[in-house]
Amino acid sequence: MFCPKCRAEYREGFVECSDCQIPLVDQIPQEKEGDPDLELVTVLETRDPGILTIAKSLLAEAEIEFMDTAEGLQDFYGVGGLGGFQPLTGPARLQVSVRDEERAKSALQRLENS
Numbered sequence: 001m002f003c004p005k006c007r008a009e010y011r012e013g014f015v016e017c018s019d020c021q022i023p024l025v026d027q028i029p030q031e032k033e034g035d036p037d038l039e040l041v042t043v044l045e046t047r048d049p050g051i052l053t054i055a056k057s058l059l060a061e062a063e064i065e066f067m068d069t070a071e072g073l074q075d076f077y078g079v080g081g082l083g084g085f086q087p088l089t090g091p092a093r094l095q096v097s098v099r100d101e102e103r104a105k106s107a108l109q110r111l112e113n114s
């Protein structure tokens, strides 16, 4: 059980948040669309799978959640094995939440310096 307001988690049997005095819900409601926290910004755009791999590990190391917009295509080419010639793929983009943008950029600076 969760408080929809403060998002505190309660054990089964509790019906009201002791802080907010409102009824608990089974699940925290989904974030509204357009929530600025969920807005994604592109922090890296590359056609080099090596750079992409390093960038992902830098973000993972910094504990930043990211989206890879070319993931599906990479899976496709991984299976097909087109020998590195990928005429249909655009650059892969790594996107992070706007709230992680600065951290992600500083994490990725290590990429440019190496």
Ligand SMILES: [Zn+2]
Residues within 6 Å of the ligand: 003, 004, 005, 006, 007, 008, 017, 018, 019, 020, 021
């Ligand atoms: Zn509460």
